[in-house]
Amino acid sequence: MTAAPTANGRVVPAANGLVVAAHGRHCMVEADDGQRHLCHSRGKKSQCVVGDRVHWQASGDEGVVERVAERRNLLFRQDEWRSKSFAANLDQVLVLVGAEPMHAEAQLARALIAAESAGIAALIVLNKTDLPGAALARERLAPYLAMGVTVLEMALKTDAEAALALIAPHLAAKASLVLGPSGAGKSTLINRVVPTAQAQVGEISVALNAGRHTTTTTTWYWLDPARQSALIDSPGFQEFGLHQLQPSDLARYMPDLRAHAQDCRFHNCSHLHEPSCGVRQALAEGQISPSRYRVYQVLHAELAAPPNW
Ligand SMILES: Nc1nc2c(ncn2[C@@H]2O[C@H](COP(=O)(O)OP(=O)(O)OP(=O)(O)O)[C@@H](O)[C@H]2O)c(=O)[nH]1
Ligand SMILES: [Mg+2]
Ligand SMILES: [Zn+2]
Incomplete structure (x- = not known):
């Protein structure tokens, strides 16, 4: 363990933590005792994404991320000119698509390819099956079922109970990133599964100075008091470049x-x-x-x- 003097000369040991939200150079680090601390990264090497295990140091009211532990995996997209990391150390990606408006197959395919190339398991959730577009959406997903991808169908808004019963076994003891186009219902899913999510979104948005209404930050939510299962909300994507691949x-x-x-x-x-x-x-x-x-x-x-x- 390293230690550094704080402003008032007291020496505070560095500690381990988990990045539960990230926005620009700021992130929220959850210490092993469950307390959350707003941190900033010291340099390029300490730039973190949600899911990262970090070594951080308290410094006044805030903290500084000193080091990011080696990642087991990292889901990211590489557009032509910029790279965007979604999250690290994931057990699976839930690609959520809505029955209406009809999802763009290319986006779904890109998300699955990104997960596959990062070595992360993926499954598809078709939401909004209460809408008339469901039949066509289901048809469009047939090739994915045929190639062995699990497809879960639900209507989170109109039948949350059935949706939760269906998805719960897939979430146990895993860190799952919810990925998908804007409006598919990612936050709706998280709000149903994590009753305190809405309040947490508010807190984190204020702390990180991010937007309140649309999802603008990637955020980690624990599903159980034992902190074994987690769901990670993410902003909807438009572009999904795969320039990291040959x-x-x-x-x-x-x-x-x-x-x-x-x-x-x-x-x-x-x-x-x-x-x-x-x-x-x-x-x-x-x-x-x-x-x-x-x-x-x-x-x-x-x-x-x-x-x-
Ligand atoms: N009809 C219908 N509407 C739904 C269902 N699930 C969610 N919605 C609605 O779809 C809209 C978008 O839901 P969100 O959960 O905010 O979508 P999101 O994927 O988080 O969107 P971004 O944060 O913009 O990426 C909301 O108005 C929801 O009420 C469903 O099963 N059926
Ligand atoms: Mg959202
Ligand atoms: Zn060939």
């Missing part, structure tokens, strides 16, 4: 394509134009859905294009 790696992170890539004649097949391509063969036979292959084509082109100077 185009040649893409198919590896799409399980339905990956299943057929071993049948390609060329080991470095791009699955776009080569002869004897197992992936295109599977597409022709209806084993890969056209919409998934389209996602692949678009993403491949995006990742293969030179940066837009």
Whole structure:
């Protein structure tokens, strides 16, 4: 343990903590005793994201993050010019989509690819099944069910009880990040599962000087007094870049394509134009859905294009 003198000359030992909210250079660190402290990071090396285990030092009313412990995983997106970290040390990602407005499949696909490439399990939650768009949304999710992704259907607003019964077993003893487009119902889910969430949002928003009404900060909520299970709310995303990936790696992170890539004649097949391509063969036979292959084509082109100077 390191120690440093505070303003009044007292020496306060550094302590371990968990980052439960982050906004710019500020974060909320929960100490092992459950107390939360507003901290700022000292430099680039101590820049933290929600889920990080940190070594922090009290300094007056606030604290300073001295060091971020090595991460087990990190979910992030890489847009053309900037990288955005969602959270670290996750057990799973719940990708939440709403039946209406119809979700963009590309966004769902991107979120799943990001999770897969970060080595984090993912499942899909289809919310707002009380709305007429549910049938079409369900149809659009069929390829995901077929490739082995768990899809949970719910109507959080109109039948919260059934929704909670369905999702509870998937949340036990895990840290789950709730990810999805704006308006899908991420905060609704968290408010149903964590009765004190609304109050906590207010407190954290005030402390971090963030917006009050829309979700602007990623925030960690414990689901149980033993602090074993957690849900992490995040702001809705529009853009979801995957520039951290090479185009040649893409198919590896799409399980339905990956299943057929071993049948390609060329080991470095791009699955776009080569002869004897197992992936295109599977597409022709209806084993890969056209919409998934389209996602692949678009993403491949995006990742293969030179940066837009
Ligand atoms: N009809 C219907 N509406 C729902 C359901 N669940 C949530 N909503 C509504 O959808 C709207 C958006 O819900 P939020 O939980 O704020 O969405 P969010 O994903 O947190 O959105 P951002 O914070 O902007 O990313 C709210 O008006 C909810 O009341 C549902 O099951 N059915
Ligand atoms: Mg929200
Ligand atoms: Zn191929």
